[in-house]
Amino acid sequence: MNMQRREALKAGGGLGLFGLLAAAGLITPSQARAEWNKSAFDAKTIEETLKALGATGAQSSTDIQITAPDIAENGAVVPVGVVSALAGVEVIALLIEKNPNPLAASFTLPAGTEASVQTRVKMGQTSDVIAVVKVGGKFIMTKKEIKVTLGGCGG
Amino acid sequence: MADPMKIRASAKDGITEVKVLMSHEMETGQRKDSSGNLVPAHFITELSAEHNGKQVLAAQFGTAVSKNPYLAFKFKGGAKGDKLAVSWMDNKGEKRTDEVAIN
Numbered sequence: 001m002n003m004q005r006r007e008a009l010k011a012g013g014g015l016g017l018f019g020l021l022a023a024a025g026l027i028t029p030s031q032a033r034a035e036w037n038k039s040a041f042d043a044k045t046i047e048e049t050l051k052a053l054g055a056t057g058a059q060s061s062t063d064i065q066i067t068a069p070d071i072a073e074n075g076a077v078v079p080v081g082v083v084s085a086l087a088g089v090e091v092i093a094l095l096i097e098k099n100p101n102p103l104a105a106s107f108t109l110p111a112g113t114e115a116s117v118q119t120r121v122k123m124g125q126t127s128d129v130i131a132v133v134k135v136g137g138k139f140i141m142t143k144k145e146i147k148v149t150l151g152g153c154g155g
Numbered sequence: 156m157a158d159p160m161k162i163r164a165s166a167k168d169g170i171t172e173v174k175v176l177m178s179h180e181m182e183t184g185q186r187k188d189s190s191g192n193l194v195p196a197h198f199i200t201e202l203s204a205e206h207n208g209k210q211v212l213a214a215q216f217g218t219a220v221s222k223n224p225y226l227a228f229k230f231k232g233g234a235k236g237d238k239l240a241v242s243w244m245d246n247k248g249e250k251r252t253d254e255v256a257i258n
Contacts, residue, residue: 036200041217077221096219100185104219113211113230114170120221122183 040093041103046130049095049103050139055132058139066131066144072123075148081118082131089115091134097143098127123148157251164239164257171233171257173204173212175226175241183218199224202243206233206257233257 040052050056067081082092092115093106104121115133123129123146130143158178165172177199184196196218204212211230233239235258242252 036215041215079225081227099219101217101219103217105217106215107228108213108215109228110210110212112232113228116229117212118225118227120225122219122221 037106040106041101043101043103046095046097046102049101050132053091053093053103053106053132053139055093055134055139055141058132058141061133061140061142064131064133064140064142066129066142067118068129068144068146070145071147071149074150075123075125076150077120078123078146078148079118079120080129080146081116082133084115084133084135086115086133086135089133089135091132092117093132094119094121095130095132096121096123096127097130098125099123102130157249160241160243160251160253162239162241162253162255164233164255166233166235166237166257170229170231171206171237171239172229173227173239173241175204175224177202177224177226177243177251179222179224179243179245181216181218181220181222181224185218197245197247199243199245202226202241204228205240205242206230207237 040049043049043052050058063086064084067083072078080094089109091108094104095102096104105119107117126147128143128145130141132139132141161176163174179199180197182194182197186194188194198218199216202214203210212228237257238254239257240252240254244250
């Protein structure tokens with residue numbers, strides 16, 4: 001864990017920045033602990049990403065919905081939302097199977113924050129989009145295919 | 156310094172809905188410029204939203220988040236006039252915090 005933190009800090013070019021921020025009171029210790037998960041974001045496959053997230057063996061579930069268009073005209077800006085009616089959702093991660101690095105974003109929801117996030121992502125090509133949700137200490141997931149007619153990587 | 160974020164936070168029936176539009180190029184590090192050189196990655200890695208100083212969302216972004224990232228989420232609580240602050244940090248250590256009053 002410490003090695004990962006060191007790598008993440010190096011990669012950010014901001015060695016010691018967390019310390020400075022924390023000292024300046026700009027970020028709270030709880031935020032400082034939630035370092036950028038480099039191994040998860042650098043993973044090249046869904047399996048590696050799930051492993052890095054500690055979500056290996058996540059079960060498919062219908063309790064999560066992905067709100068996104070079936071066909072995205074512009075792969076550079078694909079609106080994707082994840083909604084779950086389950087209570088006590090702790091983490092929502094958004095994966096795009098055929099991107100060079102599948103993990104697009106992960107959200108940590110403190111108690112009181114609803115399991116409903118929306119963002120926009122880049123997709124290189126038509127792919128399954130996978131939402132992984134941690135609820136009650138367990139991971140569940142769902143997926144949806146989004147067709148891309150114009151890629152998001154300058155293609 | 157990056158441009159300010161556009162933040163809209165509205166409270167209704169005990170739920171506050173927050174929409175954030177950040178201004179950031181979100182360079183993936185996989186794109187080449189016109190002379191064929193790779194453009195170095197430059198993207199937001201971490202984001203945090205706080206309601207009156209209490210964290211209501213933490214997010215980690217990868218390079219697949221679109222240019223000028225958009226984010227919407229909801230949390231319980233929040234009243235008109237409360238402070239909502241959003242801060243982000245990118246992989247070069249640049250950071251920005253913006254604050255709005257909930258309406």
